[in-house]
Amino acid sequence: MPDGCVLAFDFGERRIGVAVGDILLGIPHPLATIDTVVTDERFAAIGKLISEWQPAQLVVGLPMHQDGVEHEMSALSRRFANRLKGRFNLPVWLVDERYTSVIAESLLEEAGLRGRKQKPALDQVAAQAILTTWFDHPGTAV
Structure with a gap:
């Protein structure tokens, strides 16, 4: 796996959480929440992050039911993920994101954020959990 930066995405219909990490160090950090439903605005924001961070790879969380079966959000x-690959011509990985929201909520509670105070950071911390998973188990290339 090449060295460099990686961006991870917690995709949602309303918001997309973004985290960044260094492949060599394997330490992810929350980065941003893209809060729009307008596709062009979403990809413009992602393009700006890609331009700024120059990632070597991208990671997208793949939601599944607890039993591992995919559902609507999986598709x-x-x-x-396919659109990211097509637009930005970077390697894209899919990673099982089961329990990442629970992990994100737990991390935010440990940081003293509860309830509504979690909302602004929840998606990007979920992306951080997705990236942690990818560092441990790279998942499937798109």
């Missing part, structure tokens, strides 16, 4: 996340 939307796969489509998003």
